[in-house]
Amino acid sequence: MxxxxxxxxxxxxxxxxxxxxxxxxxxxxxxxxxxxxxxxxxxxxxxxxxxxxxxxxxxxxxxxxxxxxxxxxxxxxxxxxxxxxxxxxxxxxxxxxxxxxxxxxxxxxxxxxxxxxxxxxxxxxxxxxxxxxxxxxxxxxxxxxxxxxxxxxxxxxxxxxxxxxxxxxxxxxxxxxxxxxxxxxxxxxxxxxxxxxxxxxxxxxxxxxxxxxxDGICANVGAGAGRPGDYAITLGTNAVTRAVTSTVPPGAYRFYALPPDRHVIGGNALLGGRSLDWLLDILDGPDRGAHAYGTTDAEAAAVAPGADGAVFLPFLAGQVAPEVRHGARGAFAGLRAEHGRDTLLRAVFEGTAFAVADIFEQVREWCGPPASVRLTGGGADSRLMRRFLADVLNVTVEVSDSAVEARGAAVFLAVALGLYADHDAAADAMVPVTGRVAPELEGVETCRRLQARWRAVRDAMRTVEA
Known part of the structure; x- marks a missing residue:
């Protein structure tokens, strides 16, 4: 064995x-x-x-x-x-x-x-x-x-x-x-x-x-996104975009090194990935057990893109990217009496994706077009999130499985045991791509219109920031 x-x-x-x-x-x-x-x-x-x-x-x-x-x-x-x-x-x-x-x-x-x-x-x-x-x-x-x-x-x-x-x-x-x-x-x-x-x-x-x-390093490596030009988007507790580079672009925010000689550039939507858990904790209680993403797709997908006018801002812990706004707050806007659980879920999915998109655009300006974009964390389990991110980012997103961060640790262990020469070779052998979602023209155009509305609500909230 x-x-x-x-x-x-x-x-x-x-x-x-x-x-x-x-x-x-x-x-x-x-x-x-x-x-x-x-x-x-x-x-x-x-x-x-x-x-x-x-x-x-x-x-x-x-x-x-x-x-x-x-x-x-x-x-x-x-x-x-x-x-x-x-x-x-x-x-x-x-x-x-x-x-x-x-x-x-x-x-x-x-x-x-x-x-x-x-x-x-x-x-x-x-x-x-x-x-x-x-x-x-x-x-x-x-x-x-x-x-x-x-x-x-x-x-x-x-x-x-x-x-x-x-x-x-x-x-x-x-x-x-x-x-x-x-x-x-x-x-x-x-x-x-x-x-x-x-x-x-x-x-x-x-x-x-x-x-x-x-875990940021492990996410990139475990998703097969450890070479210069590779991007990973993690929807875990936070929603983090990370690009690997061989040099640090001028003005870019550098997270840390990917040893021995690469850099990780990116931005973090604080608690962005936690937003769905937060809502479900309120609706169902904190002991519900199941991970948020992947278990609510059917409910959220039952609502058309745009969440029937409902908008969610996922700034539950303020904002640090693409700009620093410590006073930014989470919010629902556009709610009506007939809106229910499914509408709130859809709004949270979309609001999280739009926050990720703002950061992704900044990282792309720093680092250039991605060679690949891999989605990791709980968000990778959601077919709805994969589709919406592909359209709002207008890039093909790829997924592996729900164990990407742990697989990154396994890649490093395999190198330590002498099974592979380095983490690039190990990742090439050990990282499967189980799904690939390309942007669709109709979805891209819809997301551009919805993103403009989301940004308008985001900017309007500046007047009531703490």
Whole structure:
């Protein structure tokens, strides 16, 4: 029996565990929705969910593990590996973050690195006793890596966006030299599965665990969109457009590196992909279980394009692309008494797609026409979203399956195990294209008319921004 690659994908709202063959076939995948607390999420719950998911897959031929994970979720541990503080959902560390932004005007510190350090500095200022006990500062997926191997490691793109942290960071802010995780390439082996983790997960002790990567990197690579000119659009919690380049275009927003020598350019519609989940949580309750996209297509498709005049703005957390409008807010407009659930769903689908289109246009201006556009995240499950995005963007969109981020982690693991020469070769072999949707002239023309109306509502809302 072929060996199995086991991959954990820690998202903002869900944790997934997937099993792949070395050729990229998705064998199984299970997902658990995170339980929110008033202060955020519990890293120990992530670990329990990961263990339960791995055990449920009943894997008896695991060749190794790898990880994909969202950026910026800070976890702080004592020397025994016990959690002192987990990721919080507010901006209590804003003062510390501003200090770091001012400091980096003459240094280099990417946003994710600044966020982790700012949270530690906040702990030191407000909970000095906890900070004195803190031995490890980690990102979310790297906490799971630590539980698997005992290694204190992160990938370049989640951490310093390069092979090392700026040494002045430790000197100028009084940080212990080993507080932050060691940066490593996604296809390096971080360590081996410990005996404790083996007992908990049921996997063989000593199997290798790859570093893995930020979920944006994993999404591009796992969708087969890792070469210069490739675009990926992820509809997960956020709606993110990412293009891979060999150089940084003037004026472009650079997310992070795709090691060893590429760049990821893009923009983020904050909580844009979460909008449908948000509406369904209100309508059906947060314990409904099923993922939003793909389960509501029939209802939304029953309403004609234009949602019978209803318009949705998906700015539930403000706007940072293609322009920064922190006061932007989500809104429904054009509602009438006869509108119901199906109309609201259709409006959310369309509003999310129009927000993505605005960002896509900006990225295309920076990076040029895409060689390919791959759709990832929960939105890839929706035939309606695929069709609407193809028409509103006026490009052909391609999809793989619902395990793209985990497959990116599997690609890196396959390289780490020596199965492929590099992540390009691995992705060529391991990424299937299961669907392709080309734009249709009538749909493109309809979307242009509807997009103009959506933009008019968006601009009208500026007068009531916070």
């Amino acid at each position: 072929s060996a199995t690659l086991v991959c954990i994908d820690l998202g903002t709202t869900r944790l997934k565990v997937a099993a792949f063959t070395p050729e990229g076939e998705l064998l199984q995948q299970v997902a658990t929705r995170h339980k929110e607390t008033p202060d955020g999420q519990d890293p120990m719950r992530w670990w329990r969910d990961a263990v339960a998911a791995i055990r449920s897959l009943q894997i008896n031929n695991a060749a190794g593990l790898s990880l994909s994970g969202r950026g910026g979720a800070g976890v702080f541990l004592d020397r025994d590996g016990d959690v002192l503080a987990g990721p919080w959902a507010d901006d209590r560390h804003a003062t510390e973050l501003r200090r770091l932004y001012a400091w980096r005007s003459e240094r280099f510190l990417p946003n994710y690195g600044a966020a982790l350090v700012a949270k530690y500095l906040w702990l030191r200022e407000h909970h000095a006793g906890l900070a004195r006990r803190c031995r490890y500062a980690l990102y979310g997926k790297d906490y799971l890596l630590f539980r698997l191997t005992g290694a204190h490691v992160t990938d370049w793109s989640s951490g310093p966006d390069g092979p090392c942290w700026d040494p002045h960071l430790f000197e100028d802010f009084g940080l212990e030299p080993d507080l932050l995780p060691r940066p490593a390439l996604p296809w390096e082996i971080a360590g081996n599965l410990t005996s404790t983790a083996a007992r908990e997960t049921g996997l063989p002790e000593g199997i290798p665990v790859a570093v893995g990567a930020h």
